[in-house]
Structure formats: structure tokens, C-alpha cells
Amino acid sequence: MYSLPLGDSLRSRSVTTLPGIGRARAERLQRLGIATLEDLLLHLPRSYQDRSRFSPLTEALRQGEGLVCTRVLSHEYFPFRRERVLKIIVHDETSAAALVCFGRAFLARLAPVGSEVRIWGQFSLRRGEIQSSAFEIEPHDPQRPLAGIIPVYPLTEGISQTVLRNALKSAWALAAPHLGDDLPDRLRARAGGLTCAEALRAVHWPQTLPQARQSRHRLIFGELFLFQKELALETLARRRARRVRRQSPGKSLVETVLKNLPYQLTPDQARVLGEIRDDLRHPWPMARLLQGDVGCGKTLVALLAACAALEQGRQAALMVPTELLARQHLRNARELLAPAGLTVRLVLGGLPKAEKEALADDLSQGRVDLAVGTHALLSETYSYPALGLVIIDEQHRFGVRQRELLTRRGENPDVLMMSATPIPRSLALTAFGDMEISTIHHLPPGRSPVTTHLARIGNEERVYRFLRRHLDEGHQAYLVYPAIEEGESGTLRSATAMEERLTRELAPHRVGLVHSRLSEEDRSTRMDLFASGELAALVATSVVEVGVDVPNATVMVIEQAERFGLASLHQLRGRVGRGPARSYCILVYQEPLTEEARQRLKVLYKTTDGFVIAEEDLRIRGPGDLPGESRGLHQSGFLAFRLADIRQDMTIMTQARQAVREDLAVQGDLAVRENLTIQGDLAQNLPGETKQNHKEIP
Structure with missing residues (x-):
């Protein structure tokens, strides 16, 4: 978490030592995350009011707010409930406006007809006239200076703007003489030339709005620079320690x-494979995140990476979160790697004792080239004498400890590590900032685009007729529901109940059921029946989100789609469109929809681009519950940013990242002392994207 360059005693000093802040106010400030002087100084304004100049009424209307100097034309009254409400009509050289004074009839005395008044207010066009009901008004005195730029802070009940501004002035008086700087002198010009102290003062008490924006940018740059530098130094230290x-x-x-x-690799796949093979030539261990859209061919690249590791006489392990996905990867790996004569084995929990002992012996003797399995790979039963490459699929489903154990x-x-769906670039540079990032952006040729339709609950018969027509043509379909059994979550439709109904609706086509409460063996058996075409329709929960590849499936129906997250909906849609036939995803929703649910469905309807969807997902729900337990999230993570907002400050993040690379390049002797190979620009040895895939991450 970012800290001001200030002595510990001052930084951690309680706000109760400030004038006007007693125990009661301190408790209220805690609700804003303010307990210390540092917390208070880093509580930045959410906006500013420009009271440094007068605006014409027409400009204030266009901007939505402003400071105007007007003359009072008249007082009018209109009935509202049981009261007479005052309306003060004012005008300037550009227009007239009505000030609606709910509960403020006394303002008639403050602003008599014919007088000049200053008004700060929010203006809008209502009933054909400019109006304001949220305003401050005072007599105009030409000798009285204007208030300038006024900061507006996030508040909580019991804390006013005046209280907060006064507390900030007191905190600043204590801290200002002792503030250092958080940037090297050589980088300060890049950040606008301001020191930390100058930026902090200007963000709270700016002379102009551009100065307020510049100072905020400078403070955020400082925070992100220190974050990125910490990641870079940790990576260099790790490479020094681990050879x-x-x-x-x-x-x-x-x-x-x-x-x-x-077939041939796509250009993206070939490029990413080249990046991985380059990593495997370095004297330090690779740490790379492979991301891409659903169905882009990440698994193929991962298996080729395993071959590259095996060329060096080492073993490889591929860990996945479910047995279903492990079995699919096993089939794919055996088919793909058979020409190379490689041995691939499945490692699952619950194996019979004799089979487990035989597997353990083969692994320990190096007779297994690639082990594919679930968390059972972590069992002490198994040893890997030459484990050289660890591949972790759907990395967000595993905790830090599980990944480290392997x-x-x-x-x-x-x-x-592989991500199930694209990661917003801002998250990639924070949650995975200490890793290289490879991106497969384009799908392989021959994939059919998926057409998405929306349907309200109540129109299911039309959906089922559409579905039956595709089944009659020899295609297959998924039908996904949010619950397993009825009554589990109120009004949610259940897969179990709908399987009984759909068996009747879709007869004579065979219908199967898959959900998480089935044993792994039953689940795999039913999935195999679906994959072989013996089942025409598969009723399921979100358990089919990953690990299912049936090119003949052309229809995905998701009922009560508003109950699913955006990433899950995109993953489920990705189960179809894997063959040459035209494919469809039908999102059946139940009204009324929340605004967030409406936005999710709108995004899915408009685009199939997983990178666009990832960015929209971040915008809609924020970073609060995005992937996992990674180092960036919990140890230095983006959730702990005090000033930056990764949804808005991506440009500053990129600038800070480049500044770190240049700063460490200036200190190149650090890397030389640690025997780190510097090939050209030090940036090649720092975490992050290569120049090529920088363009690939939107």
C-alpha cells in the first residue's frame, strides 16, 4: 500500500490530535477510511467547483453548474403541497433563470428585486426555463474576491465539507515541513516537475482546474511507479536467487x-510459442501468464511448451481444477503428443491403491513425461525427480499456496499459468505484474461466429421449437440452469426439474443431465455420451463452463441468464461455435432486471470479443471480486491502491511501468552485480508484455 514520504510518527499520528476532531468525529471519519494524518492527506477531492470566475447563465446551463452574477428580476410563488414556494427570477446578459427555494422563503430578504447577487448552483432546463433548486446565493460585492477553486470531498454522515477542509489544513500544517519525495530527481520532469509535497498541496488547494488535474496525475504516478518498481525488483531478486x-x-x-x-498454428499461437521457448533458454525460471479468448487455442500452445521443456530432459505437469477438464486434456495430450512418443498419465484423487502405487513408481522413475491432473498432483505420494515445467490451467481456481506447492x-x-478468459489489461499489470504476459487475441480459422439472442421467460416455447429444429438437423445443444434442485435458491429454475420436462418436450431426442453433485465418474460418463452424439441435449449447471469441446453442439440456452456473471456467460457461450455450422446462444432472462444485470446482458448481446467483455466486466462491477488470490491482489494488490483507479488510470500505469524500466536501466549495475543477463534494453528482463504483445492486450 502506498505511503507518503513522511516520518512514521507523523504518518501514523491519529486525527484526534487535530483541532476540532474529537472521538465522535474520529469514529465518523473511520467510515471514510481515515484514522491517521496520512489517511486524511490522501483523501483526495472527488471533484472541484470552479468559483474563480463568473460564467454566463447559458454556459452554466451547458456545464451543469457554475458561478454566475445576476440581477433579481422578480419574486414569484407557486403552490406545492400545503406551502407557497418562493421562485426568484434572475437574469444576466445571456438569459434568465428561476431559483426554486423549497423551504427557503427567507431568501426573498437576502435577494430583493433589483439587487445584484452571486449564485453558485446546479442548472438544468425544466419546463422551458433554466432552473436551479441546489444553489448558494449571496449579495454581489465587487470588492469581495472570488473564492477560487473549491475542493469537494467524499463525505459520510456527520462530517461536512467544512469540517473536512479545516482538518486538512491542520494536517497539512503539521506534515508539509517534513514531506520528502517519492520519485528520483531524474524522473520528476516526466511526472510534471512537481515534488510530492507540491502535488499534495495543489490537489487540495489548486489555483486552477488544470493544476488540480496535473497534481492528481503526479500523485497517482508516484503510487503506481513505486508499485511497479517493487514488482520489478522482486522479479530481479527472484531470478538472482532461483537459477x-x-x-x-x-x-x-x-x-x-x-x-x-x-493445421498450422495461428500467427498469435506461433508468436506466443516463440516467447515461451525464448524463456526456456534463460538461466532463470520462466514465470508467464498465457491468456486469450475462449477457444483461441491456449491448450495447444501449453502442450507444445511442455514438449519444449521435455526436449531439455525434464518432466512437465499440467494442473487443472476438475477431473472433467483433466480427462479432456489427457485425451487431447495423448492424441497430440503420440507422434513424439511421449508418455502422458492422468493423476486424480481416489485412485485404487494398486494403481496409485504403480503411478507413483512411474513418476518417481521418470517414466512419465507429462502428468495431467487435479490438485492430486500435490499429493506427497508422488515425486517428480526432473519436474521442469508446471502448467496451471484456470489459474484463478487455485490459491497461491496450491500453486506454490506444485x-x-x-x-x-x-x-x-493460463487464464480461462481474457484479463483486462489493467488487472494483468497489477494482479500479474510480476509475470511476463502472452496474449492470443485471434481465434483459429474455421470457427463459426455465435449469434446471441435474448428472450424473456414466458417465451420458452419459441426457444424450444428453435432448439428442436436444430436437433432434428442432427446438431446438439446445451441447456444451462442456475440451480441443481428446486427450492435451493427461491425462484431459481433447477436443472433436475427441467431435465424431466425437456425429456418430454424434446422426445425422441435423448436428454442427459450433468451437475456438480454427480460423482466424477458419472459426470465423465455422461459427458462422453454427449461428446459421442448419443445424447442430443445436455441439461446442466455451470459445471459445463469449461472442459467441454463438442464441435457438433450448435445451440446454448442459458435460462435465468441474469443470475450468471459476465465471465461465466461468455465461457458458457464459448461451448458452441467450435465447428463449421452456424451456432446460437439464447439468453433467457426473468424480469424485473437490475441495472447491472441489464448491462451484462446488453454487453453479451453486442459483442463476442472476450477482451471487450473483460473490460466491460471490470467497468460494471469494479475490481472488488475479480480473480483471486494472486500476489498482486493480496500482498501489494490493486485493491489496496489508495489513489489510483485501475479502470481510469491505465495510461498512468503504462507511463509508470516504462519509467521503472528506464530507472532500472540507469542503475544497470544492479543487474550486472547479480549476474542477470541484460540483452539490450533491461525491459526485456522485467516483468510484463513484450513489445509485440503489448499491442495485443487492449
């Missing part, structure tokens, strides 16, 4: 597999 003895590659397994593919099973193994 890898690379062997010269033996036979080219990657090329063998590529020659036997019935990486500790080898001697500084390389780590490749």
Missing part, C-alpha cells in the same frame, strides 16, 4: 508434433 541449469535440447519434439498437426515439487521449475 536453472538448462540442458541443450535433444531431439526436436516441438517440430515433430507440429509436422503432424492437420512448483516446489521440482528444482526451480518454469511456470506457465
